[in-house]
Amino acid sequence: MTLRELYLSHGGKVADKWALYLDVYERVLAPYRNKPVSMVEVGVQNGGSLEIWARYFPEAAAILGCDIDPKCGELRFSDPRISVVVGPANTEETFREITSRVPSFDIFIDDGSHTSRDIVFSFLNYFPRLSSGGLYVVEDLHCAYMPAFGGGIHRPDTSMAFLKALADFVNRPWWERARDPAAHLDPIFGQGHGVDPASFADVLGVSFYDSMCIIEKRPPAATPGLGPRITVGTEAIVEPRVLPGLQAQ
Numbered sequence: 001m002t003l004r005e006l007y008l009s010h011g012g013k014v015a016d017k018w019a020l021y022l023d024v025y026e027r028v029l030a031p032y033r034n035k036p037v038s039m040v041e042v043g044v045q046n047g048g049s050l051e052i053w054a055r056y057f058p059e060a061a062a063i064l065g066c067d068i069d070p071k072c073g074e075l076r077f078s079d080p081r082i083s084v085v086v087g088p089a090n091t092e093e094t095f096r097e098i099t100s101r102v103p104s105f106d107i108f109i110d111d112g113s114h115t116s117r118d119i120v121f122s123f124l125n126y127f128p129r130l131s132s133g134g135l136y137v138v139e140d141l142h143c144a145y146m147p148a149f150g151g152g153i154h155r156p157d158t159s160m161a162f163l164k165a166l167a168d169f170v171n172r173p174w175w176e177r178a179r180d181p182a183a184h185l186d187p188i189f190g191q192g193h194g195v196d197p198a199s200f201a202d203v204l205g206v207s208f209y210d211s212m213c214i215i216e217k218r219p220p221a222a223t224p225g226l227g228p229r230i231t232v233g234t235e236a237i238v239e240p241r242v243l244p245g246l247q248a249q
Ligand SMILES: C[S@@+](CC[C@H](N)C(=O)[O-])C[C@H]1O[C@@H](n2cnc3c(N)ncnc32)[C@H](O)[C@@H]1O
Pocket: 014, 015, 016, 017, 041, 042, 043, 044, 045, 046, 047, 048, 049, 066, 067, 068, 069, 087, 088, 089, 090, 111, 112, 113, 114, 118
């Protein structure tokens, strides 16, 4: 069954996702489907999404939800792979509790408060714990345009501004050499912010969809950068300088 089919046939605890997300998730999560993945979803609410993830990933090792609402601590799941940590995602205590249960994860979904501040700090806190080759997902980014969530199209410090800056880090080798990577974050965090972007070097790709962003972490053994330029073929009547073996001339 596809994720959409699983989702639409779900009869247990309520899950709440936009239709587009199901299609995007199907595309990006399919390669992980029959692997022993560990995943974390911030934002549990009624617990339905955790149940659906457990069905979508039959070999999953752990499916951990985190929610600030104490009522989520009363949720009971028949699948022993599902557990819930109650607390605000970005406190030391919650971070410790999550990472003591699941030290690293293959998939991380931020469907929590949707405020720009929480989205950015969750990324700074949890992306370093994402496994190589893992996926970091942020949902409901329409909130980045809403003042009530710390958003606004012209604001320099929104979650979307941060994620767009992250896309620049994908192309980090092509910046002016003298450009300080941390200074690229000044508009978001203010001067002298002290945010260390070292882990951003592991961002392989950033994809944007309506309200959703997928950040891929570089797989193990993948070397950063473009790799060698590869030209193939023997006919080049328009631009012969691209013939294999001639580029350096
Ligand atoms: C949109 S709901 C989650 C829906 C669920 N993921 C689903 O797909 O059905 C958002 C949840 O995030 C929780 N939340 C809000 N702020 C949070 C925070 N700082 N840390 C963790 N959870 C938070 C809310 O209590 C709420 O239950």
